[in-house]
Amino acid sequence: MFKKKKNNEFENLVEQTKKKEKIKKETVDVKWISKIVAITFIISLIMAFISQTAIPNLSLILGILLTLIFVFIGIFFDIVGVSVTSADEAVFHSMNSRKVKGANIAVKFKKNAEKVSSFCCDVIGDICGVISGAAATAIAAILVSKFHFDLLITGLIITAIISSLTIGGKAIGKSFAINKSDIILYEFAKFISNFYHG
Numbered sequence: 001m002f003k004k005k006k007n008n009e010f011e012n013l014v015e016q017t018k019k020k021e022k023i024k025k026e027t028v029d030v031k032w033i034s035k036i037v038a039i040t041f042i043i044s045l046i047m048a049f050i051s052q053t054a055i056p057n058l059s060l061i062l063g064i065l066l067t068l069i070f071v072f073i074g075i076f077f078d079i080v081g082v083s084v085t086s087a088d089e090a091v092f093h094s095m096n097s098r099k100v101k102g103a104n105i106a107v108k109f110k111k112n113a114e115k116v117s118s119f120c121c122d123v124i125g126d127i128c129g130v131i132s133g134a135a136a137t138a139i140a141a142i143l144v145s146k147f148h149f150d151l152l153i154t155g156l157i158i159t160a161i162i163s164s165l166t167i168g169g170k171a172i173g174k175s176f177a178i179n180k181s182d183i184i185l186y187e188f189a190k191f192i193s194n195f196y197h198g
Contacts, residue, residue: 043124071162081116082174093107125170128166
């Protein structure tokens with residue numbers, strides 16, 4: 001009896017999903033994918049160049065600071081990406097009708113939540129992860145040359161520390177982003193409105 005009821009509930013869930021898919025039938029946006037791949041390539045190139053040329057030539061303290069900045073940028077954009085998907089669009093329509101600064105940008109972000117979230121979490125977040133990993137290698141090389149530490153052990157420890165900071169920061173950030181999504185999206189949109197008025 002219980003198994004039959006469970007199967008019926010699953011079948012109902014499948015039917016509801018099919019109805020949603022019919023209502024919102026999305027095709028693959030080739031233009032968006034091409035654009036995001038190109039943007040990712042350019043940003044990765046710039047950030048990789050900065051991390052690989054700047055960090056080895058910096059002092060140990062500045063190298064660590066620059067690496068932490070990459071980690072923070074990744075966490076920050078992950079928070080924004082989660083906020084966009086979690087925020088309540090109706091709030092921003094109401095604010096937009098009262099001509100509140102940044103509300104129109106927030107509405108646009110919310111209407112394109114999947115793309116904005118993909119850009120923030122996947123493009124910026126993943127690039128920062130890769131670059132901070134490369135920076136970890138550079139920091140390990142600095143430590144080895146200055147203090148004659150073992151390269152393998154130093155590299156593993158530095159990489160583990162940076163990974164822990166990134167994952168821990170994103171875990172805390174996600175909870176914060178879900179609870180404060182409307183405020184975060186509004187503040188971010190208000191900031192962006194200083195540069196874009198579309």
